[in-house]
Amino acid sequence: MQKVELIATATFGLESVVAEEVKALGYNQVQVENGRVNFTADISAIARANLWLRTADRVRLKIGEFKATTFDELFEKTKALPWSDWITEDATFPVEGKSVKSTLYSVPDCQAIVKKAVVESLKKTYKTDWFEEKGPLYKIEVALHKDMATLTIDTSGPGLHKRGYRGLIGTAPLKETMAAAMIILSRWKPDRVFMDPFCGSGTLPIEAALIGQNIAPGMNREFVCESWPAIPKTVWREARAETHDLARYDQKLEIIGTDVDDEILKIARRNAEEAGVDDQIHFQRMDVRDIRTKRKYGYLICNPPYGERLGEWKQVSRLYGEMGKTFAAMDTWSFYIITSDEQFEEHFGRQASKKRKLYNGNIKVDYYQFFGPKPPRPSVVAPTE
Structure with a gap:
């Protein structure tokens, strides 16, 4: 070929x-x-x-x-x-x-x-x-x-971040490609609970669901090169058939998205439905300070407010402090947080295990990674004589 x-x-x-x-x-x-x-x-x-x-x-x-x-x-x-x-x-x-x-x-x-x-x-x-x-x-x-x-x-046409599910977005959307990268970098696995306490229009939870069920992100959109005679139609038929063959629709996921805004949560639910993963995500109205869970060894991945507008820094730094206090009770969880605040660790009250420099649009950010303990391995019962 x-x-x-x-x-x-x-x-x-x-x-x-x-x-x-x-x-x-x-x-x-x-x-x-x-x-x-x-x-x-x-x-x-x-x-x-x-x-x-x-x-x-x-x-x-x-x-x-x-x-x-x-x-x-x-x-x-x-x-x-x-x-x-x-x-x-x-x-x-x-x-x-x-x-x-x-x-x-x-x-x-x-x-x-x-x-x-x-x-x-x-x-x-x-x-x-x-x-x-x-x-x-x-x-x-x-x-x-x-x-x-x-x-x-x-060969793509509209950028690959345009998956086709996000017709409606919030005021400060996270690109789908960046959301997917945050999840991939976290090494999250489908058998672990996933939470985003600032879910907005649902991008992180939806991308997690697509990754968890191995659904190709471009499955439901078209590409400009599909009309090119130099690429045989059989190539596209086989490639699209492969996306259906490899999808794991029966993979059960526990994904939670919360936000304080009821209207943005309505958008998140519509976007999840459009992506075909609404049955895998539980959206709920909740303030980050009220986050509680009995589940252990989960992943919390989020894109909280940055405070880029003049006068918002004090409010945002206070929010980061409240996040640190709330998340401290989830001591077996791993946290992955993206922000442009260079003093985030100081406000959060904890030093990251690792951080990575990225760009969210034109904003220089750090991806702070706080590794929780690994879950215990299942005990193996020795066979009796």
Whole structure:
């Protein structure tokens, strides 16, 4: 089967998580760079990566990479790439771009040069001087970094965080991809209780349910490359059939989402229903200070308020202190908390076992991880003589 080079783009700090996901799909020719994970695979990987990657932003098809310090060089090397292997005669092919630490710093000029080069390349194949661009979408990107130009085509369309279940969101939504990453980094397992005391529109509990039942995050949405003739329809049929075959719908989960806002909880319930996991999540109105549980060895994973607005820091630091007092009674639980407050540990009253720098949108945050004790192993009764 045809080999392709793909790039799974990633939020800063999540590259290693995306790389592990790519390897879990069976693709081992993986190279990790800032903001991206490169891998080589057969053409079916385009469908499977889009359907299964929980933490990547999107999947790009790499057409070529080369050094370019002049516009002539950019034009000629772009023109020489095999664009007609993918782009049809009736295709719509806009060009976007970015340039970092490169001689060719004018992004609009680079976009125009690449567009012209692609047109010239396609003219030779299709023997025409005019392209109406009314057919399938092939969004090209020229990315220049330290004079290296990478030419790709986006295969995803809307970002992979758009799972299709979140029609309604709260005021400060957590991206689905970041929520999934928080859960994966926690090493939560489906046989352990999961709680989010700031669940908002339900993103963390829903992502936990999808992970717990091994439901592909892209199962219920479409991707722009599904209309590309170069990808056989059988590839998509087989990839989608695999998502149904591997889902564990009979896996019982104990997932709890609480919040103080009744209206946002209504949205959370609708989102969970849309995702098909509403029977696995119990949503309840509750203040974080009232959290109590008789369950042991659970995982509490949350995205509490950050206090980014002026004047909110005192209120938020007080909240973190109350969280610390409340969670102290849950001494066999593990806690995973994301916030931009660099003094969080001081306010919480406890030093994290581990913390990891991430970005939630444009906000620099830390992911504080407090490891609880491991549950005791079941005792093994020795056989009698």
